[in-house]
Amino acid sequence: MTSKKQNKQSVDLSLRQFIKDLGGIAGGTALLASTPWLQSFTVDKLSELKKEKARLAVIGTGSRGQYHIHNMLDIEHLEIVALCDNYIPNLKDASVLCPKAKTYTDYKKLLESSEIDGVVIATPLNWHAPMVLDALDAGKHVFCEKAMALTMDECKAIYEAYQQTDRVLYFGLQQLFDEKYIKGIQMIHSGLLGDIVGMRCHWFRNHDWRRPVPSPELERKINWRLYWESSGGLMTELGSHQLEICNWAMGQRVPVSVSGMGDIVYWKDGREVYDSVNLVYRYANGVKINYESLISNKFNGMENQILGNRGTAELAQGLYYLEDDDASPAIQQLIAEIRDKVFSAIPAAGPSWRSETKGKYKPYAIVKNTAGVHSGASMIGADADGSDLILSSFAQACITGEKAKNIVEEAYVATILCLLGNQAMAEQKTIYFPEEYRIPYMKF
Amino acid sequence: MRNIIITPKRIKKELLILLVCLLIAIAVNIAAIISYQTSWWEILTQMGYEIAIALVLYFIFLIVRVLKFFILKIFSKK
Ligand SMILES: NC(=O)c1ccc[n+]([C@@H]2O[C@H](COP(=O)([O-])OP(=O)(O)OC[C@H]3O[C@@H](n4cnc5c(N)ncnc54)[C@H](O)[C@@H]3O)[C@@H](O)[C@H]2O)c1
Numbered sequence: 001m002t003s004k005k006q007n008k009q010s011v012d013l014s015l016r017q018f019i020k021d022l023g024g025i026a027g028g029t030a031l032l033a034s035t036p037w038l039q040s041f042t043v044d045k046l047s048e049l050k051k052e053k054a055r056l057a058v059i060g061t062g063s064r065g066q067y068h069i070h071n072m073l074d075i076e077h078l079e080i081v082a083l084c085d086n087y088i089p090n091l092k093d094a095s096v097l098c099p100k101a102k103t104y105t106d107y108k109k110l111l112e113s114s115e116i117d118g119v120v121i122a123t124p125l126n127w128h129a130p131m132v133l134d135a136l137d138a139g140k141h142v143f144c145e146k147a148m149a150l151t152m153d154e155c156k157a158i159y160e161a162y163q164q165t166d167r168v169l170y171f172g173l174q175q176l177f178d179e180k181y182i183k184g185i186q187m188i189h190s191g192l193l194g195d196i197v198g199m200r201c202h203w204f205r206n207h208d209w210r211r212p213v214p215s216p217e218l219e220r221k222i223n224w225r226l227y228w229e230s231s232g233g234l235m236t237e238l239g240s241h242q243l244e245i246c247n248w249a250m251g252q253r254v255p256v257s258v259s260g261m262g263d264i265v266y267w268k269d270g271r272e273v274y275d276s277v278n279l280v281y282r283y284a285n286g287v288k289i290n291y292e293s294l295i296s297n298k299f300n301g302m303e304n305q306i307l308g309n310r311g312t313a314e315l316a317q318g319l320y321y322l323e324d325d326d327a328s329p330a331i332q333q334l335i336a337e338i339r340d341k342v343f344s345a346i347p348a349a350g351p352s353w354r355s356e357t358k359g360k361y362k363p364y365a366i367v368k369n370t371a372g373v374h375s376g377a378s379m380i381g382a383d384a385d386g387s388d389l390i391l392s393s394f395a396q397a398c399i400t401g402e403k404a405k406n407i408v409e410e411a412y413v414a415t416i417l418c419l420l421g422n423q424a425m426a427e428q429k430t431i432y433f434p435e436e437y438r439i440p441y442m443k444f
Numbered sequence: 445m446r447n448i449i450i451t452p453k454r455i456k457k458e459l460l461i462l463l464v465c466l467l468i469a470i471a472v473n474i475a476a477i478i479s480y481q482t483s484w485w486e487i488l489t490q491m492g493y494e495i496a497i498a499l500v501l502y503f504i505f506l507i508v509r510v511l512k513f514f515i516l517k518i519f520s521k522k
Contacts, residue, residue: 329486330476331493
């Protein structure tokens, strides 16, 4: 336990040190400007906290809530003072992890407590908006799981409430604190891949997404992910992370339209949400995100590919490849070059008609240590994927009161895109980004 | 039917030509390794390609020699 704890703290400190160092190098300030939520996430800022601890409560102690509790128990500058869940078995399980925490079944009662500085919300999507708004209203700092909310109006209401408050608000987009994403996106922003010309994201699993239900009346409570009243399906549950990554890579640029198709292909078990989605998001400059998710075949796993004219990044694996960096043996490259010259000398046999077979590219690691690679299989989260660091940052912000720049905006954009995707699939037509949901942060 | 007799001298000559072809193929690989800046191990690991190139060169050479033989024969008949 101690070594795991030490390991977590050293990851925390090494990322904080990396961010501090980045500020000191040429061009680093520009890179930090594209990840401004990290500006207070440095070793110096952490040491300024001295022995202070943020007093936090966890609302929703299901699987993600308990995963957060495990991470929170390892963070020195916070303590868990209260827990809330309206499903007693989950509340009891969480209580075993932190026996000193006071327990509640009604979150509104919890919000009345003056002994709580901030709340961590890990409830089903339909509860995000009411809980975030009530918690901000009660003067609490808030960390809420992604996606932002179930509807676009709720997202807008949260965004507007955030403009009015001096409280801190975070959303559980842990990739914003994942070393391989931070370094990968910074490499992309520094021009390593050239111009971004396309993006391909997919998330494949072979799992029905169901959880066992002790009695039938609990079906919609426990399997909330499967019903539109409480879930945005694959888009909000999985796609929200990936669309955020695309927008992050594009530097606040937001797609102007989306079209797509969604179906229940395999898991015809009474669920309402699609188990198969394919969407195309289009930016004003013609760049597209191809998004695909399927939960009845896991062959392709999960990946976020950013395609540039000079290279490709596979951010989930923490790898990048360069277009002019063929890793084939020299003799094979020579033969290919001669063959290309011969073919291009024949007018009808130019490269336009020859099918491009996938070449072998040499993978370069974005970060040496590839721990924390998220295969996409887990429903709760991967180890060392930034989930612990984002909580560490949130707890720090609860003490200092310093708002994290851009996190709310990133969550807002990603969630609206997910919901527009769902609308496009439901209405089977191209949806253009509505004026009423545009915010100044967005560039089109 | 006429018997074709391959003399030991002939075999030696053909093997020598094949060896020269192999050396040329290795030289091509070395040039490619330098130009594409890949690993020197490829001289060994890409032996299959080198042998294939050597055989191609050998057969090109063979065709040239056969053609030369027939052309000389036609001219010598005149
Ligand atoms: N960031 C990530 O990678 C990630 C991973 C998994 C889940 N999540 C998110 O975490 C959230 C929770 O997911 P989960 O898998 O833990 O779900 P879960 O069903 O396991 O847990 C949700 C808990 O909330 C409780 N709850 C529901 N309504 C409540 C209410 N009104 N008051 C108090 N408690 C209430 C439920 O009883 C349950 O214990 C979702 O928003 C999900 O999208 C995020």
